[in-house]
Amino acid sequence: MTPLSFSVSPRLFRPIWAEVNLSNLKENFKSLREKLSPRVKILFVVKANGYGHGAKTLAREAQRLKLEGHSSADFLGVSSIEEGAAIRRAGVKTPVLILGSLYPFDSFLEAARLNLIPTVSSLEGARRLSEAGLKIKRRLSAHLKIDTGMGRVGVSPQNAAEVVEFLSESRGAMLSGIYTHFSSAESDPVYTRLQIERFNGVLKNKGLKNGKILIHASNSAAILNRRGADYDMVRVGGALYGLWPGFKPLLSLKARIVFIKRLKKGASVSYGRTFRARRLSKIATVCAGYGDGVLRAESNKGEVLVAGKRCKIIGTVTMDMLMIDVTDIPQARVGSEVVLIGKQGQDEISAAEAAGFSNTISYEAVCAISQRVPRVYQR
Numbered sequence: 001m002t003p004l005s006f007s008v009s010p011r012l013f014r015p016i017w018a019e020v021n022l023s024n025l026k027e028n029f030k031s032l033r034e035k036l037s038p039r040v041k042i043l044f045v046v047k048a049n050g051y052g053h054g055a056k057t058l059a060r061e062a063q064r065l066k067l068e069g070h071s072s073a074d075f076l077g078v079s080s081i082e083e084g085a086a087i088r089r090a091g092v093k094t095p096v097l098i099l100g101s102l103y104p105f106d107s108f109l110e111a112a113r114l115n116l117i118p119t120v121s122s123l124e125g126a127r128r129l130s131e132a133g134l135k136i137k138r139r140l141s142a143h144l145k146i147d148t149g150m151g152r153v154g155v156s157p158q159n160a161a162e163v164v165e166f167l168s169e170s171r172g173a174m175l176s177g178i179y180t181h182f183s184s185a186e187s188d189p190v191y192t193r194l195q196i197e198r199f200n201g202v203l204k205n206k207g208l209k210n211g212k213i214l215i216h217a218s219n220s221a222a223i224l225n226r227r228g229a230d231y232d233m234v235r236v237g238g239a240l241y242g243l244w245p246g247f248k249p250l251l252s253l254k255a256r257i258v259f260i261k262r263l264k265k266g267a268s269v270s271y272g273r274t275f276r277a278r279r280l281s282k283i284a285t286v287c288a289g290y291g292d293g294v295l296r297a298e299s300n301k302g303e304v305l306v307a308g309k310r311c312k313i314i315g316t317v318t319m320d321m322l323m324i325d326v327t328d329i330p331q332a333r334v335g336s337e338v339v340l341i342g343k344q345g346q347d348e349i350s351a352a353e354a355a356g357f358s359n360t361i362s363y364e365a366v367c368a369i370s371q372r373v374p375r376v377y378q379r
């Protein structure tokens with residue numbers, strides 16, 4: 001029997017893993033910092049398990065970089081109390097903003113206990129925050145979200161004044177930030193400008209002029225396309241994960257060939273028999289399926305790297321395994337490394353390219369990598 005050499009992670013009995021390169025996170029913070037005025041703070045968005053990269057480790061790494069004086073995050077952004085709690089349990093003390101609307105409103109007390117800053121998106125939310133603060137005799141701070149055209153959550157620009165007024169007079173709550181979110185900063189400068197103008201209209205409110213309220217709007221797309229909306233802070237995910245040009249990818253998704261067979265011309269592969277061999281073929285089974293986050297839409301479309309060469313995913317992607325055509329790769333054998341996202345030899349399949357095989361975006365491709373895939377961190 002051929003011995004298998006598991007160079008990366010000998011602990012893995014099921015050979016699929018995601019490598020996350022923490023040195024590239026440091027580099028990306030540096031590159032981002034160079035694009036911003038020195039007074040602009042950075043909020044690092046680590047929601048959805050840090051876009052699939054592992055929120056706890058990345059939040060810890062960002063804190064470490066900051067403590068050591070490198071460019072890093074001033075704030076972290078999560079989507080829920082649960083995500084914030086996980087970061088606090090990991091020992092991270094960095095200020096955390098819960099993005100989006102915090103419903104049910106009775107979770108404000110839990111957010112306060114964990115020292116997480118909630119977002120308020122309505123007058124009702126502001127009232128409930130104030131009640132929570134009065135209960136524990138503290139003025140709980142929140143950021144106010146303005147919906148300037150994303151159409152998701154937020155107070156409309158017309159109704160912003162009454163919420164600002166309520167919060168400035170409240171004894172149980174106070175504003176420490178105000179923000180909006182762009183819907184298409186990468187592709188629609190005219191609409192983005194309209195969103196900025198609506199936001200600037202809200203910012204004229206006298207209650208927001210005390211200099212202590214953090215104003216923020218830009219995501220990766222708005223910064224990289226120079227939309228001129230950096231204000232006091234930017235909220236960045238994609239660029240820091242290396243999912244935008246000019247930044248270094250952090251994540252590679254790798255697995256191994258677990259089975260090899262010869263297929264006669266005309267024989268079929270996988271559910272629904274959507275692949276039929278056109279020649280005598282060498283087919284490899286890879287330990288990666290939609291249960292790991294390889295989207296089923298990659299069936300008969302996706303490509304992977306084996307021995308530095310491209311080969312096609314053939315047949316339907318199944319829950320735990322997928323098949324590839326390695327007829328033209330003589331080096332392919334049981335135990336060979338298969339790269340689904342990342343570099344091998346001279347070639348690379350970026351998250352964006354892998355996402356394109358299933359008609360989606362890089363963000364979804366990395367977020368889809370499921371919990372059962374171990375993350376292996378490297379420096």
Ligand SMILES: Cc1ncc(COP(=O)(O)O)c(C=O)c1O
Nearest residue numbers: 045099181219220235236237238
């Ligand atoms: C409210 C909010 N701000 C900022 C971001 C970061 O966006 P990006 O990852 O494109 O930088 C997100 C991401 O979805 C978001 O929902």
